[in-house]
Amino acid sequence: MRPFNTVAAELRKATTLPAVWAGIAVALFGSAAITLINAFSTRAALDAGHPEARAFTSPFETAFAAMPLGTVGAVVIGVVIFSSEYTAHSVEVGGGRQITATLAAIPHRHTVLAAKATVTILLVVILAAITMPVTVGIARLVIGSAGAETVPLDDAVERCLGGAVYWALTGLIALAITVLTRSGIIPLIVLIVSNSLVSVSLLLTNLTPLAHWLPDMAGRRLFGGLHTVEGGLDALPGALVMTGWAILLLTIAAVVLRRRDA
Amino acid sequence: MIQIDGLSKRHGSRTVLSDVSFHALPGRVTGFLGPNGAGKSSTLRILLGLDRPTAGSALIGGRPYPSLRTPLRTVGSMLDGSGAHRSRTARGHLGWVARSNGIPKHRVGYVLEQVGLAGAARTRVGRFSLGMGQRLGLAAALLGEPEALVLDEPVNGLDPEGIRWIRTLLRGHTDAGGTVLLSSHLMSEVAAIADDLVVISGGQVVAAGPVAHVTAGYATLEDAFFGLTGGPGAGEER
Numbered sequence: 001m002r003p004f005n006t007v008a009a010e011l012r013k014a015t016t017l018p019a020v021w022a023g024i025a026v027a028l029f030g031s032a033a034i035t036l037i038n039a040f041s042t043r044a045a046l047d048a049g050h051p052e053a054r055a056f057t058s059p060f061e062t063a064f065a066a067m068p069l070g071t072v073g074a075v076v077i078g079v080v081i082f083s084s085e086y087t088a089h090s091v092e093v094g095g096g097r098q099i100t101a102t103l104a105a106i107p108h109r110h111t112v113l114a115a116k117a118t119v120t121i122l123l124v125v126i127l128a129a130i131t132m133p134v135t136v137g138i139a140r141l142v143i144g145s146a147g148a149e150t151v152p153l154d155d156a157v158e159r160c161l162g163g164a165v166y167w168a169l170t171g172l173i174a175l176a177i178t179v180l181t182r183s184g185i186i187p188l189i190v191l192i193v194s195n196s197l198v199s200v201s202l203l204l205t206n207l208t209p210l211a212h213w214l215p216d217m218a219g220r221r222l223f224g225g226l227h228t229v230e231g232g233l234d235a236l237p238g239a240l241v242m243t244g245w246a247i248l249l250l251t252i253a254a255v256v257l258r259r260r261d262a
Numbered sequence: 263m264i265q266i267d268g269l270s271k272r273h274g275s276r277t278v279l280s281d282v283s284f285h286a287l288p289g290r291v292t293g294f295l296g297p298n299g300a301g302k303s304s305t306l307r308i309l310l311g312l313d314r315p316t317a318g319s320a321l322i323g324g325r326p327y328p329s330l331r332t333p334l335r336t337v338g339s340m341l342d343g344s345g346a347h348r349s350r351t352a353r354g355h356l357g358w359v360a361r362s363n364g365i366p367k368h369r370v371g372y373v374l375e376q377v378g379l380a381g382a383a384r385t386r387v388g389r390f391s392l393g394m395g396q397r398l399g400l401a402a403a404l405l406g407e408p409e410a411l412v413l414d415e416p417v418n419g420l421d422p423e424g425i426r427w428i429r430t431l432l433r434g435h436t437d438a439g440g441t442v443l444l445s446s447h448l449m450s451e452v453a454a455i456a457d458d459l460v461v462i463s464g465g466q467v468v469a470a471g472p473v474a475h476v477t478a479g480y481a482t483l484e485d486a487f488f489g490l491t492g493g494p495g496a497g498e499e500r
Contacts, residue, residue, distance in 0.1 A: 002331060009362035016354045017347065084347055089388075089395070096395075100312060101345030101355075101402065105362040107311045107328035261313040 003115070006106050010081075010115040014123060019080040024123070027073025028131050031066035035135040038062050039142035046146040057147035059139035060156050063132075067163055067223055068196050070131055074124045074167040075191040078174030081116050083184025099262050109257045113179065117250060120171045128164035155224070162222035165239060169246045170195065173215055176249035179257055205232070215245040263288055264309065264410060264443055269318035271304055277465055278304045282318070284460045284470050286443040288409075289436050293456030293473075294445040297491050301465040302445040303341065306414050309443075310339055322410055334363040338403030339412040343395040345402070348388030352379055352398050355387060356405060365406050373401040378427075392419030400428070410441040417451050429455050449487035453477070463491040 014020050039062050045053040056062065085099040106112050136156070140149075151159075170191075177187045194200050194216065204211035211217060212232035219242030221235040233241060264286040271279040279301045286292035296302050307313040309320040311328040320326065322337055330336050346355035356370045374380045377397040382390070387398065396419050403411055411432070417425050432442050432455060446452045452459065459476040461469040469476045469490050480486035 005362055005364050009358045012354075012358040012361055013347075016350055016358070018349050087347060089343060089348060096342030096345050096399075098345055098347045100341050101359060103312055104310055104339050104341075104345070105334055105359050107330065107333055259314075262307070 002106075002108075003111060006111050006115040007118050009105070010112075010119045011122070013084075014077075014081050014119050017080060017084055019084065020077055020123070023073045023076025023080065024127055026076065027070045027127055028134070030069040030072075031063075031131055031135050032138055034066040034069060035063045035138045036142065038065055039139045042139075043143050043146060046143070051147070056150070057143070058150045059143045059147060060136055060149060060151040062143065062147075063135035063139040064159065064163070064223065066135055070128065070163070070167050071170050071195040072192050073127060073131075074120075074171035075174045075188065075195060077123050077127075078120050078171035079178045079184045079187050079191070081120055082175055082178040083182070083187075086182045103262050110254055113250070113254050113257055117172055117175060120175050121168050124168045124171045125164055128160070128167055132160045132163065159222075159224035162224060162235065162239070166219050166222040166242070169215070169219060169242050172246040173249055176246070176253040179253035213241055215242045218242045218245070263323065264292075264412070264441060265319075265321045265324075266305065266309065267319050267321075269305060269308060269320060270316045271301075271308065271313070271465075272316045279308075279315075279465045282462065282465070282467055284467055286410075286441055286460075287458070288441045289439055290457040291432050291436055291442040291444065291455055292458045292460060293452035294443060294460050294462065295449060295452050295487070296445075296447065296462035298447050300447075300462045300491070302447075302462060303414055304465075305462070306339075306341060306412055306443075306445060309412060310337075310341070312341070332363040332406070334359070334365065334406035334408060336406075336408050337410045337412060338406060338408040339414075340396075340399035340403045340416060341414045343392070344387060344390070344398035346387040346395075346398060348386065350387055351384050352387060352390075352401075353383040355398065356402060359402050360405055363406055369405055369407075373404045376404060376431075377401045393421065393424055396420055397424075400431075409439075411435060411443070413442070413444040415446055416444055417446060417448070417455075425451065449483045453483050461487075461490045468492075 042054050042057055042062050045051060046057060051057050085102055086097050089096050102112060174187055174191055178184055181187055199216060201211050201214040201217040205217065218233050218238040221238050267283050269279050269282040282305055294302055304313065308315045309327060327333060327337065352374060353370060360367060360370055374383050377400050379394065379397050379401060382394060396416060400416065403413065416428055420428060436442055453473055456473055458471065459473050460467060461476060477483060477486040480489055
């Protein structure tokens with residue numbers, strides 16, 4: 001009864017938090033907007049008879065180019081689900097933080113962390129189940145019959161599932177790191193920049209092949225169809241390595257959360 | 263009953279609590295009194311399982327707080343105001359708190375009415391005044407109809423009407439056999455509410471017992487407070 005009540009309470013907390021909805025909006029509307037822009041460019045190139053001007057003309061690939069924004073959404077969800085516990089009120093109204101109320105209600109800290117991880121996975125998977133069909137649908141609608149779909153359906157489904165797993169694992173890693181930092185600012189900046197603008201791990205692969213074992217590099221083949229960077233781990237071993245990172249970081253987070261004063 | 267036994271807490275080389283022991287009995291309001299920084303909040307945080315003691319134990323009904331399955335049905339507490347995230351509404355905050363302990367939904371509306379916040383149920387907590395935050399914290403404490411109430415500085419930010427209201431509320435709770443432990447740094451306010459006093463200073467209990475017993479020998483309540491806690495004017499009146 002207690003785990004169920006805790007998950008239900010944490011789900012309610014997450015869905016009544018505006019920052020969680022901001023993360024969902026970035027992932028859903030952001031990737032829809034980027035897909036729209038890319039799809040119109042592809043359509044224009046095709047109509048002009050210059051398909052070689054685009055890296056790909058497949059609607060599915062066009063939609064999948066927007067996947068990093070979903071990763072950003074997963075980061076935001078994972079971070080704010082925990083950092084919101086430590087948002088302090090101003091001193092004039094007591095300076096309290098929600099973590100006090102949370103641990104008074106659910107003193108078993110591992111139950112709290114497990115519930116937050118469950119809610120993170122749940123929200124990210126629902127987000128993926130909406131975002132991916134929507135973006136692929138937009139790309140198909142805009143490009144239409146002009147661009148041939150080169151990605152077979154079973155491939156597309158597999159890559160969507162892989163992408164959802166990548167998002168969920170990223171959300172869990174973001175959650176675990178935020179447990180350690182307590183503030184959301186540093187994990188948000190580092191993880192968003194790394195997942196959207198410059199991948200620190202990708203740069204590190206120039207220095208050492210070991211960087212291919214960092215979580216985001218290890219898991220990147222879950223999206224499939226990536227030919228930009230050679231080397232590194234294949235999809236399945238990469239997914240296992242990324243899962244290993246998530247489990248390791250959550251375990252460290254659980255130990256720290258249990259030992260420290262709230 | 264709340265039992266604190268030999269509680270010690272150190273942060274590095276700094277001693278926050280040293281060998282703190284006292285009981286809070288059912289049917290009585292126990293006032294936990296001391297100047298700011300004396301160790302009141304540290305004691306209550308350990309009692310509620312938020313901080314870990316270096317030594318000693320804190321039990322509620324013979325059990326440590328973290329071992330309670332649905333703690334809010336046994337102990338209602340308030341530390342540092344409401345503990346509600348500022349972007350949530352009062353009703354939203356109490357909603358998840360109730361859900362976490364399997365407390366029926368109708369209790370949310372009931373306690374909001376009880377603390378006088380029914381009209382602000384859909385207001386975001388970030389727009390609350392200190393007094394409203396205290397009332398919301400009390401609402402959360404009362405949610406699970408607990409036997410014991412543990413309240414840190416509950417009268418902070420309340421107007422005189424609010425203080426009178428909380429006194430009636432707590433009296434009703436102890437008349438029904440409940441236990442109340444409340445902290446304060448204001449002697450006059452605590453003396454008006456409490457049956458028993460525990461006075462703490464510099465992390466040590468310096469006096470404990472019924473109010474009349476603890477304040478005996480001092481001309482005023484204020485003199486007693488400063489006399490016991492070693493503040494300004496200590497030892498002049500005795």
